[in-house]
Amino acid sequence: MDLDERKFKILQAIIDDYITTAMPVGSRTISRKEGMGLSSATIRNEMSDLEELGYLASPHTSAGRVPSWRAYRLYVDQIMRVSSLPPSEYSLLRSIFSSRMGQMEDVLSSATQALSAMTDYTSVMIAPQMRSIARIQLVPLTSSTALMVTVTDEGVHKDSVIAVPAGVTPDHLYALSNLLTERLAGKDASEYPAAIQELSREMSGQRELFARLMDSLQKQMEPDAHSVHVAGAARMLAHPEYSDLKKARSLLSTLETQDKLAKLLLRRTGVEFSVAIGPELSEEGMQDCSLVTVSYRVGSGVGTMGVIGPTRMHYGRVISVLEAMKNVMNEALLPPGSRKESVKRKEEKHEGK
Amino acid sequence: MDLDERKFKILQAIIDDYITTAMPVGSRTISRKEGMGLSSATIRNEMSDLEELGYLASPHTSAGRVPSWRAYRLYVDQIMRVSSLPPSEYSLLRSIFSSRMGQMEDVLSSATQALSAMTDYTSVMIAPQMRSIARIQLVPLTSSTALMVTVTDEGVHKDSVIAVPAGVTPDHLYALSNLLTERLAGKDASEYPAAIQELSREMSGQRELFARLMDSLQKQMEPDAHSVHVAGAARMLAHPEYSDLKKARSLLSTLETQDKLAKLLLRRTGVEFSVAIGPELSEEGMQDCSLVTVSYRVGSGVGTMGVIGPTRMHYGRVISVLEAMKNVMNEALLPPGSRKESVKRKEEKHEGK
DNA sequence: AGTTAGCACTCGATAGGCTTGAGTGCTAAC
DNA sequence: GTTAGCACTCAAGCCTATCGAGTGCTAACT
Numbered sequence: 001m002d003l004d005e006r007k008f009k010i011l012q013a014i015i016d017d018y019i020t021t022a023m024p025v026g027s028r029t030i031s032r033k034e035g036m037g038l039s040s041a042t043i044r045n046e047m048s049d050l051e052e053l054g055y056l057a058s059p060h061t062s063a064g065r066v067p068s069w070r071a072y073r074l075y076v077d078q079i080m081r082v083s084s085l086p087p088s089e090y091s092l093l094r095s096i097f098s099s100r101m102g103q104m105e106d107v108l109s110s111a112t113q114a115l116s117a118m119t120d121y122t123s124v125m126i127a128p129q130m131r132s133i134a135r136i137q138l139v140p141l142t143s144s145t146a147l148m149v150t151v152t153d154e155g156v157h158k159d160s161v162i163a164v165p166a167g168v169t170p171d172h173l174y175a176l177s178n179l180l181t182e183r184l185a186g187k188d189a190s191e192y193p194a195a196i197q198e199l200s201r202e203m204s205g206q207r208e209l210f211a212r213l214m215d216s217l218q219k220q221m222e223p224d225a226h227s228v229h230v231a232g233a234a235r236m237l238a239h240p241e242y243s244d245l246k247k248a249r250s251l252l253s254t255l256e257t258q259d260k261l262a263k264l265l266l267r268r269t270g271v272e273f274s275v276a277i278g279p280e281l282s283e284e285g286m287q288d289c290s291l292v293t294v295s296y297r298v299g300s301g302v303g304t305m306g307v308i309g310p311t312r313m314h315y316g317r318v319i320s321v322l323e324a325m326k327n328v329m330n331e332a333l334l335p336p337g338s339r340k341e342s343v344k345r346k347e348e349k350h351e352g353k
Numbered sequence: 354m355d356l357d358e359r360k361f362k363i364l365q366a367i368i369d370d371y372i373t374t375a376m377p378v379g380s381r382t383i384s385r386k387e388g389m390g391l392s393s394a395t396i397r398n399e400m401s402d403l404e405e406l407g408y409l410a411s412p413h414t415s416a417g418r419v420p421s422w423r424a425y426r427l428y429v430d431q432i433m434r435v436s437s438l439p440p441s442e443y444s445l446l447r448s449i450f451s452s453r454m455g456q457m458e459d460v461l462s463s464a465t466q467a468l469s470a471m472t473d474y475t476s477v478m479i480a481p482q483m484r485s486i487a488r489i490q491l492v493p494l495t496s497s498t499a500l501m502v503t504v505t506d507e508g509v510h511k512d513s514v515i516a517v518p519a520g521v522t523p524d525h526l527y528a529l530s531n532l533l534t535e536r537l538a539g540k541d542a543s544e545y546p547a548a549i550q551e552l553s554r555e556m557s558g559q560r561e562l563f564a565r566l567m568d569s570l571q572k573q574m575e576p577d578a579h580s581v582h583v584a585g586a587a588r589m590l591a592h593p594e595y596s597d598l599k600k601a602r603s604l605l606s607t608l609e610t611q612d613k614l615a616k617l618l619l620r621r622t623g624v625e626f627s628v629a630i631g632p633e634l635s636e637e638g639m640q641d642c643s644l645v646t647v648s649y650r651v652g653s654g655v656g657t658m659g660v661i662g663p664t665r666m667h668y669g670r671v672i673s674v675l676e677a678m679k680n681v682m683n684e685a686l687l688p689p690g691s692r693k694e695s696v697k698r699k700e701e702k703h704e705g706k
Numbered sequence: 707a708g709t710t711a712g713c714a715c716t717c718g719a720t721a722g723g724c725t726t727g728a729g730t731g732c733t734a735a736c
Numbered sequence: 737g738t739t740a741g742c743a744c745t746c747a748a749g750c751c752t753a754t755c756g757a758g759t760g761c762t763a764a765c766t
Contacts, residue, residue: 026729039739044730062729062746137492139504147508151492151500156512174527233586234605237598245590245598252587252605379758392710397759415717415758 003053003074009036010046011055012079015067019312022240024064069278072290072311076275082316085324089118093324097332104128104155104298108229111305111329116232118321121309122255126265127227128301130157132187136180136217138173146173148216153299158220162212180213189221228258228265241288241310250285255308265304268293275319278311290315294322296329356406362389363399364408365432368420372665375593377417422631425643425664429628435669438677442471446677450685457481457508457651461582464658464682469585471674474662475608479618480580481654483510485540489533489570491526499526501569506652511573515565533566542574581611581618594641594663603638608661618657621646628672631664643668647675649682 003011013033017025027043030036036043047065050056055074056065067075085093096114097107108125115123130152139147144166149159164173179202183195196214203210233255242248254260260283268274277290290313293306305325307318356364366386370378380396383389389396400418403409408427409418420428438446449467450460461478468476483505492500497519502512517526532555536548549567556563586608595601607613613636621627630643643666646659658678660671 024729028729040729041731041739041741042737045738048731058730060746061731062727062744064729134494135492137490137502139488139490139502141487141504141506145506147488147504149490149492149502149509151494153494153498155500155514156502156509159509161508170531178523231609234602234609237602237605243598245596245601248598248601249587249590252590256584256587377758381758393758394710394712394760395708398709401760411759413717414760415715415756417758 003050007046007050008079010043011050011067011071011074014047014056014065015071015075015079018067019314022312024059024066026064029064067312069280069311072277072315073280076277076315080316082319082323085320089321090324090328093118093328094331097328105227107329107332108227108303109231111325112229112231115305115307115321115325116235119307119309119314119318120232120235120238121307121313121318122230122232122236123305123307124231124255124261124265125229125305126262126269126303127229128154128296128298128303129266129269130154130299130301131189132300133157133185135185136177138177138180140170140173148213148220150217150220152301154301160216160220162216164212165206165209168209184217228262230255230258230261236308236310239310241312247288251289254283254285264291265293265306268295268306269302269304270295271304273319275315292318292322294326296326298329356403359391360399360403361432363396364403364420364424364427367400367403367409367418368424368428368432371420372667375665377412377419379417382417420665422633422664425630425668426633429630429668433669435672435676438673442674443677443681446471446681447684450681458580460682460685461580461656462584464678465582465584468658468660468674468678469588472660472662472667472671473585473588473591474660474666474671475583475585475589476658476660477584477608477614477618478582478658479615479622479656480582481507481649481651481656482619482622483507483652483654484542485653486510486538488538489530491530491533493523493526501566501573503570503573505654507654513569513573515569517565518559518562521562537570581615583608583611583614589661589663592663594665600641604642607636607638617644618646618659621648621659622655622657623648624657626672628668645671645675647679649679651682 010030013030013036014025017029027040027047031038031040031043047056051058051065055068055071057068058065093114096110104127108127112123112125115125132152133150134153135151137149137151139149141147141161144163145161146164146168147159148162150157180199183199184192187195200210233252236242236251236255237248242251264281264283271293272295274293275290276293278287281287281289281291286308288311289308290311291306291308292313292315293304295302295304297303305322307313307322309318363383366383366389367378370382380393380400384391384393384396400409403424404411404418408421408424410421411418446467449463457480461480465476465478468478485505486503487506488504490502490504492502494500494514497516498514499517499521500512501515503510533552536552537545540548553563586605589595589604589608590601595604617634617636624646625648627646628643629646631640634640634642634644639661641664642661643664644659644661645666645668646657648655648657650656658675660666660675662671
């Protein structure tokens with residue numbers, strides 16, 4: 001079961017080679033490598049062992065070997081070295097954000113595109129899920145409707161139109177906004193029932209309006225799949241694993257179903273770091289893909305971003321780009337002053353199952 | 354230049370056949386058709402004429418003929434019969450919307466997906482561009498920041514965080530909201546400069562805040578590419594024109610660049626109906642595509658939706674689906690009471706250049 | 707004059723056969 | 737334990753032959 005150092009070294013060489021060439025790797029290729037000092041025959045023997053142990057597979061008799069997902073797992077967990085992003089790229093990344101402090105959605109959208117451009121894989125990002133809201137505002141629209149807007153420190157969280165009974169004036173709505181905010185803002189979801197109970201008593205004169213408000217509020221607090229950003233899905237077509245149209249189609253339609261992606265990301269939200277390889281994703285149409293995710297923080301909210309590429313992806317590079325992006329986003333999205341010191345990357349690379 | 358009736362009939366037969374099979378059409382195939390009553394030799398002569406006139410092309414000597422974009426243009430303008438959507442599908446469509454009267458973005462997203470599913474092509478939709486806003490609301494966040502939210506009758510239009518000078522209280526912001534709304538809401542963009550001029554005088558005591566407000570307002574009024582919905586891009590891979598990976602990739606990355614799509618749609622916003630075929634789109638990577646668009650109305654806003662498919666698309670079907678979708682969305686998005694009678698489809702099919 | 711049958715010709719697509727070369731696994735010698 | 741040597745495998749590339757759908761032209765027919 002355990003691999004001796006030589007097997008390790010050979011496996012690493014095979015994976016490194018395969019990652020860049022996408023072609024089955026033969027024993028001679030490895031034996032010729034600098035610092036290997038072993039003949040192809042010896043490598044063959046070792047490869048044969050590695051195959052038996054489940055780290056390699058051969059597409060057919062006279063082709064080379066291809067790493068299995070177990071090999072990638074090992075690679076990610078123990079072999080790979082992650083270097084941090086070179087300063088030149090780091091500052092390039094920073095420059096993307098410096099220009100615009102606009103709406104959150106725009107920032108996320110640019111970030112997602114940058115992520116994809118820098119890795120040449122598909123990237124995916126979910127907006128920070130706010131744990132608590134800063135304010136609830138009722139905005140008068142017509143005499144019979146109003147807009148209920150929940151707001152966080154970063155901007156509008158959600159909004160919905162509600163009907164209001166006749167006789168409720170804008171000033172009324174303003175006062176009500178203040179009341180709702182006072183009772184509900186800043187609280188954790190667990191504290192809501194009690195607060196709502198109390199509010200219900202105080203507003204017993206306006207049962208109908210109150211019911212509508214709470215109904216909308218509840219809907220707004222549900223996590224929604226809506227805010228998933230995807231970029232660079234077309235890039236996957238450039239990688240040889242998707243020269244088969246059927247595979248390509250199946251992958252791309254998975255990448256289009258936002259709730260599947262949302263689920264994949266939400267499951268990893270709060271996990272600082274995660275790498276899921278092929279079968280571990282248990283998502284049909286992504287069997288040949290890996291997903292690397294990082295969680296990022298914006299104020300009280302936690303979001304997750306990830307890169308989806310073939311299992312044969314440049315894990316090291318992807319991880320360092322994600323790491324950098326997380327830091328840069330933190331800086332860009334936090335108003336100056338409330339900034340925390342940047343956190344050193346921890347050496348946890350295991351998939352948090 | 355003019356085509357006699359027989360050439361018309363033959364051309365129609367060729368296009369019909371090619372639309373369903375995607376294979377070059379030969380003379381025998383046409384001569385065997387019901388009600389044609391001509392030998393293949395005669396058809397060949399006619400085809401030869403049609404080729405000279407630019408309506409047909411042959412990929413190589415011994416293949417059949419393929420319609421050119423001119424043929425499709427003729428087809429769409431003069432030959433095609435559009436039947437309205439069968440009631441069963443119509444009500445299916447309606448049922449999608451009946452369940453949810455939620456946020457605008459959700460509705461648009463479902464509509465786009467439905468459009469793609471019903472046509473088996475890619476669909477694209479742009480949110481209604483509001484011409485005037487119903488209210489401007491300033492929502493206090495922290496002691497030094499506030500959220501400026503512009504709102505239409507249908508919900509939040511846009512929002513952005515602004516810094517507020519010390520000493521500005523929530524009540525202050527509320528009063529200011531009312532003032533801004535009174536002076537700016539409901540107005541056309543052309544009336545803004547005058548109103549802003551006047552406001553500027555009145556608020557001369559708060560130059561800094563005023564400048565920030567107007568700055569944000571201006572940004573929010575710019576039309577943005579952000580709200581483009583795309584669905585079913587992966588479906589294009591199923592059509593034989595995109596069995597070539599290079600073409601597929603180029604198309605898909607075009608479909609991913611939202612501002613290109615936004616431009617295509619915005620240019621057609623307000624045009625009731627438009628069909629653009631291949632080269633008419635003048636968009637690299639979409640030379641083999643057609644775009645059919647329809648504009649829809651929601652309150653004071655006008656949005657546009659479209660279907661992108663191969664030039665060899667089922668124009669009739671696509672048009673009837675779009676027509677139906679427009680009507681259904683109208684019903685679904687207008688609050689009951691303010692509903693207009695549904696408009697009969699006009700026979701304008703020309704591309705509005 | 708328009709239509710059609712007949713025929714030679716073109717050319718992509720498909721299938722079989724051959725060659726090449728990268729790769730393996732095994733064995734025997736070092 | 738390592739390596740050289742060798743027989744064997746199999747995909748990929750290439751050539752060739754065949755097939756058939758399709759055209760264009762000409763001559764005969766209505």
